[in-house]
Amino acid sequence: MANASIATGAPTRPRYGSMSRDRRWALRWSYFFLVLFAIFFLMPPIYMLITSLKTSAEISAATNPWWISNPTLQNYIDLLTQNQFLVFFRNSAIVSICVVVLTMSISVIAAFALARMKFWGSATLATGVFLTYLIPETLLFIPLFKMFAWVNEMFGIQLMNHWWTMIILYPTLTVPFATWIMIGYFASIPKELDEAALIDGATWMQTLTKIFIPVALPGIIAATIFTFTVAWAQFLYPLAFTTSTSELVLPVGIVTTLIKGDVFNWGQIMTGALLGAAPPLIIYAFLMDYYIAGLTAGATKG
């Protein structure tokens, strides 16, 4: 019965002799391998934490790298009192929050129109949204680079080397995905619900705000988490479009400024990486179920 979900307590009740023994062994092996995989999956973040708590001297000493002899918070203190790092953090936070707000306003409204109101070309547009979601940023950054130069020539607006440019750029990655998730969620709401609202006298906008948004709240939360995670983690666009230290967002800032030539201050790098990973991890820890629901919805919902 390798695949049967084993009822709690069943293994301790040896009613069915060999069957139960088989199950017990299957369970032991499962736990054994799960522990192995968990070690593999959690090793890098744990090593980040270990390194971040060490002094530079201890890091470069030839001792057990997995052990901390003199734990210290010096790396955290150094980074968090350093103006530069706080600027990165602020840039990232503002960009991510703005992108979330922008993305969710665009995609929830558009998804409602696409899922429920149907207009000429709406089915094509829904497919288009999906295709856009499959277009990677690695394909777009070069033409965008050139387009920004052109905008500067034509309108005198310098988009290059500004952190706020990311607020315009990131939605290309987040909006198609968020719209796609929301179309899926809205499509799963029974048709009768908006018909009932229609008969009750609600306008389309009221149907959206009073019925669909509250009902699809889990989906909206999932899409929001995703948008935030994607915006926070984006690396290529800021690397290509920003260079001044004051304009960098956190991931790029840590990679480009903490690695100075050949000098790797690993204690600070790991501390920075851990702090950079913290916001998505914290959100994930609290809203894991929404996160996972959104993850499976994005790919499986037609």
Added chain:
Amino acid sequence: MAQVTLRKVVKKYDEVLAVRGIDLDITDKEFIVLVGPSGCGKSTTLRMIAGLEEISDGDIAIGGDVVNDVPPKDRDIAMVFQNYALYPHMNVYENMSFGLKLKKTPKDEIDRRVKQAAQILDITELLDRKPKQLSGGQRQRVAMGRAIVRDPKVFLFDEPLSNLDAKLRVQMRTEIKKVHQKVRTTTVYVTHDQVEAMTLADRVVVMNGGLIEQVGSPNDLYHSPATKFVAGFIGSPAMNFIPCQLEQAAGALRVRVNDKLSFPVPADRTARYTAQVGKANLLLGLRPEHITETRPHSEPNQHDFDMVIDVVEPMGMETLVYFTINGIEICGRVNPNAGATAAKPMKLRADLSNMHLIDDSTGKVL
């Protein structure tokens, strides 16, 4: 006054005609049931009355005003859906008051109407619960309550009981009838269940293939169906259709089923049927309750015959017997004590005074 009038109403989906031009006059305070098999156009008709579907051609009027282009919210109707369509994030009170709130009805007026409707439906103690916390029957009541509070010109029900289990369905059926007797609002009710149609309706509209087959009171439909479809659709077990011929012998008409079996036509029908003598494609329609066991005394037009019973189905207060004539399975309803036994011959009695003669080529009852 809220009569509903349909004039040559047509619904076309792309190239498919779902409703092919129906005329219907629903009078004020009437309870009308649209019944028919799935795909017959009954729900589409209801949704056109509601304004949820556009009409492709024809006119619909509510209370004398043509509402073809009027959006649902301005038609002054209320609808109860098959899956209730309760707003899951609102409690019962909010669900019921949503429409009134959108219409900017004063708060105390809303409160009064919700409480009153809740009382009618006996759901006062559920008002602060969410739909998820309610049983199927309770949700059904709330859905009706949502319709009642709006005090509309017309109630529309779209198969409201088909998600309930059999016992609850019977109970809610009575409930709906009671509510209608209290509020006396014009009601259009769609169902595929002919029992529901018969028990609830003032008048039943039988639909088939996008057309109205017959409109009439439950008893009319049952006793004088206009078409073979209605005859077969209304009543359970369904009416038996036995291929037959009409022959004239010595001034009297006889329905001949096969070489051995024929019955004289009741005298009062002779004139009506004479023209059909010798025609092909005739069916003798006889309801199961008009095939019984023999009894000591006999009324006019009752005739006994012998049959070998194939299957016996005891139902408690009666027993259904099945036998075969001309390769067609026929059902009869006999007394449980009549001693019907499978594979044994039995003497049965046909009551021809309730017979129907059907022209199978046109589907019309003659």
Added chain:
Amino acid sequence: MADIAARNPAVIAGGQRSGLHKLMQRKSTIAFLMALPLILLIAILVAYPAGYAVYLATLNKGMTRFVGFGNFEFLFGRDTFWLVVYQSCLFAITAVIFKAIIGFVVAHFVHNIPSKGQRKWRGMLLVPWVIPPAMSTLAWLWLFDPSYSALNWILAHFGIGNIPWTGEAGWARFSVILVNVWIGSPFFMIMYLAALKSVPEQLYEAASIDGATWWQRIWYVTLPMMRNIIAITALFSLIVTFANFDIVRVLTAGGPLNSTHIFGTWAFRVGIEGGDIPLGAAVSLFMVPILAVAATFILRDITKRGSEV
């Protein structure tokens, strides 16, 4: 009845009735306006640049002259380009296969244990997917450090000598794939777990009664039931992996000696850092064919399922 109405779009082409027509027009106008920001965003920031990339690829380095397929001809003549093609394919295909296998195995183990503990394990195992890739790759970079590698320290206890994780072409490719598998397999695990949960228990019971071994149950029940989700997850991942940037950029920056460059990172090197925008655009365009193939299959699957529902 009700399903007829649901199956057919509410909009009927050519409503002959003027008033209704106006109403419908109003509704579709509102809908169009609601979707307008999305349309503009896609048009200006996705569709236009994608087309613009094609145009850019036909210009000379100074972007002053049309050179037709000149950039492509130039690329075809360079060994580095063919190295990048080989590495991109190797990288994407190997990584997706391993992600799929590990994801499937881990999903099975999680599915096996009592459902009470599943949430905890699932949460733990998804952590690599949640951390920003650039950040977690930094941790791997540190684990791979030539002089202080904590991985080599562990391996030394098993008698394995110093491994040049990022220093030697073969090992560097292995490391890049390893990090990618580490980041991506949790996603497969979650998808497969969801699919496993949707296989009705009775099927396994029926298979057991028919005398199927655990392996036969996987082969004849689990895999066929999950075929769709396996395919779609793999295709998704193929696109993402093929177009990857962060991992290679942070871990090896394409080195040593271009032996880990993939399309994304090489386009960045050539286009942004090398200042040859048209050539960079030409490089990135080589991702399009494989993306298009994968997208077509995904779309076909989705529309197929859409029509079944």
